[in-house]
Amino acid sequence: MSETSSTAGKIFLAPMEGVVDHVMRDMLTSVGSYDLCVTEFIRVTQQLYKPALFYKFCPELKAGSVTPSGTPVRVQLLGQDPDWMAENAVRAVELGSPGVDLNFGCPAKTVNKSKGGAILLREPETLYRIISAVRGAVPADKPVTVKMRLGYEDKSLVLDNARAIESAGADMLTVHARTKVEGYKPPAHWHWIAKICDEVSLPVVANGEIWSTEDALECRRESGCDDIMIGRGALALPNLSRMIGEGEAPMTWDEVRKLLIRYAGTERPDRREGFLPSRVKQWFTYLRLQYPQADDMFRDLKRLQDLDEMIRLLSSEA
Ligand SMILES: Cc1cc2nc3c(=O)[nH]c(=O)nc-3n(C[C@H](O)[C@H](O)[C@H](O)COP(=O)(O)O)c2cc1C
Numbered sequence: 001m002s003e004t005s006s007t008a009g010k011i012f013l014a015p016m017e018g019v020v021d022h023v024m025r026d027m028l029t030s031v032g033s034y035d036l037c038v039t040e041f042i043r044v045t046q047q048l049y050k051p052a053l054f055y056k057f058c059p060e061l062k063a064g065s066v067t068p069s070g071t072p073v074r075v076q077l078l079g080q081d082p083d084w085m086a087e088n089a090v091r092a093v094e095l096g097s098p099g100v101d102l103n104f105g106c107p108a109k110t111v112n113k114s115k116g117g118a119i120l121l122r123e124p125e126t127l128y129r130i131i132s133a134v135r136g137a138v139p140a141d142k143p144v145t146v147k148m149r150l151g152y153e154d155k156s157l158v159l160d161n162a163r164a165i166e167s168a169g170a171d172m173l174t175v176h177a178r179t180k181v182e183g184y185k186p187p188a189h190w191h192w193i194a195k196i197c198d199e200v201s202l203p204v205v206a207n208g209e210i211w212s213t214e215d216a217l218e219c220r221r222e223s224g225c226d227d228i229m230i231g232r233g234a235l236a237l238p239n240l241s242r243m244i245g246e247g248e249a250p251m252t253w254d255e256v257r258k259l260l261i262r263y264a265g266t267e268r269p270d271r272r273e274g275f276l277p278s279r280v281k282q283w284f285t286y287l288r289l290q291y292p293q294a295d296d297m298f299r300d301l302k303r304l305q306d307l308d309e310m311i312r313l314l315s316s317e318a
Pocket of ligand 1: 014103208230231233
């Protein structure tokens with residue numbers, strides 16, 4: 001962590017299922033400066049998962065639970081059964097995760113239908129039961145952190161949820177400042193996070209719609225939180241965390257291209273064919289928001305299926 005970012009507040013890299021896997025964490029932490037990354041969620045059902053599953057979501061567990069550039073990575077769990085959540089949380093920390101993060105923000109229909117993710121924000125008592133079971137099972141020196149939205153349909157239970165989360169013993173609460181129903185539609189309601197901070201005394205992290213240094217400043221001002229989490233903004237501007245924390249200039253398109261070439265060249269023997277080309281295209285959808293050159297290049301790139309051809313195109317301006 002840089003000195004600047006520690007005085008200005010911490011910056012966390014948001015979990016993003018299907019986007020921010022260990023390779024993306026490696027890329028983003030190599031050009032950014034984060035205090036912590038959180039994995040994609042592991043969906044907990046009625047079973048204790050084998051270590052292999054934890055390693056799949058978080059290969060960093062085998063390397064001290066840090067990314068190659070040294071940023072800690074915490075495993076995230078999503079589920080509704082307190083006992084199975086607790087058992088899997090214990091396994092995550094036994095395997096080396098620096099604590100465990102619990103997801104109560106996921107809006108996915110399939111997940112909500114089986115009573116996981118944001119739907120639990122309708123039931124503060126259930127949140128309480130899950131978090132206290134996990135907190136009671138995980139050693140006291142390992143943080144149990146929680147991520148939530150402002151509610152499911154509306155914000156009427158937001159303070160009840162925050163109080164339940166605190167009284168269950170959570171060590172930190174990250175708030176994506178929208179309800180489930182609001183999806184990803186701007187704006188994020190950062191001022192609601194301030195209401196939460198007035199109500200509880202555990203550390204609160206503000207999240208949602210931080211795309212620039214100005215957004216970070218405004219979010220910190222409106223929410224009253226020093227600590228922030230950034231997701232899509234970090235994919236659009238890969239060094240956004242350093243821009244916010246250290247006043248760095250945005251990476252040039254040339255630098256971003258080199259990062260993309262590195263990303264496209266990563267070895268992933270476990271992945272099906274076509275996986276990486278589609279991930280490269282997916283990253284472009286975010287980069288196009290900030291880099292006109294990415295928009296230009298995407299016209300040719302989107303037709304390509306072959307990774308080597310993609311790398312040739314990415315290298316063509318070098
Ligand atoms: C594609 C995608 C996948 C996500 N997956 C997760 C997840 O696995 N766990 C989680 O807690 N939040 C997840 N989120 C929510 C983000 O962590 C974050 O709260 C949200 O994107 C708002 O932050 P941002 O505006 O900085 O992107 C996901 C968001 C997106 C767009």
